Amino acid sequence: MIELRTPTQIEEMRPAGRFIASVITALAEKAAVGVNLLELDEMAHQMIKDAGAESCYIDYHPSFGASPFGKVLCTSVNDAVLHGLPHDYTLADGDLLSVDFAAAVDGWVSDSALSVIVGEPDPKDVWLIDVAQRALDAGIAAAQPGNRLGDISHAIGSIARDEGLGVNLQFGGHGVGRTMHGDPHVPNDGRAGKGLKLRPGLVIAIEPWFLHTTDEIRFDEDGWTIRSADGSRGAHVEHTIAITEDGPLVLTDRAA
Numbered sequence: 001m002i003e004l005r006t007p008t009q010i011e012e013m014r015p016a017g018r019f020i021a022s023v024i025t026a027l028a029e030k031a032a033v034g035v036n037l038l039e040l041d042e043m044a045h046q047m048i049k050d051a052g053a054e055s056c057y058i059d060y061h062p063s064f065g066a067s068p069f070g071k072v073l074c075t076s077v078n079d080a081v082l083h084g085l086p087h088d089y090t091l092a093d094g095d096l097l098s099v100d101f102a103a104a105v106d107g108w109v110s111d112s113a114l115s116v117i118v119g120e121p122d123p124k125d126v127w128l129i130d131v132a133q134r135a136l137d138a139g140i141a142a143a144q145p146g147n148r149l150g151d152i153s154h155a156i157g158s159i160a161r162d163e164g165l166g167v168n169l170q171f172g173g174h175g176v177g178r179t180m181h182g183d184p185h186v187p188n189d190g191r192a193g194k195g196l197k198l199r200p201g202l203v204i205a206i207e208p209w210f211l212h213t214t215d216e217i218r219f220d221e222d223g224w225t226i227r228s229a230d231g232s233r234g235a236h237v238e239h240t241i242a243i244t245e246d247g248p249l250v251l252t253d254r255a256a
């Protein structure tokens with residue numbers, strides 16, 4: 001079911017967005033060669049406690065997970081791109097790290113992701129992250145009242161296709177509200193002018209993720225960590241946005 005939020009409710013969702021943005025910023029600053037993924041998870045966990053927020057991940061146990069997630073953060077390194085379960089791994093020079101973080105503040109959820117490179121970057125990885133970021137920007141720009149959901153998907157997919165990247169449609173964006181995952185699903189490619197009409201009050205996470213040389217994925221035995229099928233690297237960026245009368249409002253904006 002698709003729920004529309006009132007302008008007052010969207011105002012109430014801002015603290016969660018600001019909190020998520022602050023954690024993503026802190027994670028990006030802390031990520032460096034020699035830092036363990038478990039340290040990043042612990043830092044996010046402490047920030048949740050300090051803010052009186054509630055993790056969306058720690059007890060999360062959908063059918064595909066071998067057990068409850070147990071951590072507050074997704075950390076996906078190199079050929080891992082989504083749902084990476086934080087584990088005892090120390091970041092090495094040139095690693096491409098994607099962090100994905102969702103939590104609730106005052107009962108409202110926000111969700112955001114960012115890819116960073118630690119140490120000396122490979123220019124190809126810089127490019128991949130840049131394409132994902134441009135796709136996110138294009139998707140947000142298309143999130144205008146009166147447009148269709150397919151306009152967002154098409155904007156994202158067009159950037160990828162123009163750069164010669166494939167798009168995997170198994171995982172994409174989603175409605176956000178009292179819980180982390182709601183309707184509608186927001187695919188990372190689609191047909192312009194098709195699908196749900198975008199109305200003020202719709203709150204969604206838009207999250208392009210791309211792999212260098214494939215659009216196929218495989219799952220680790222833990223049921224969580226999703227990797228490229230061919231071992232090539234992936235990038236993932238995400239914002240939670242509210243569609244307002246005036247256009248898209250980026251709730252997880254780190255510059256705000």
Ligand code: MG
Nearest residue numbers: 100101111112
């Ligand atoms: Mg997310």
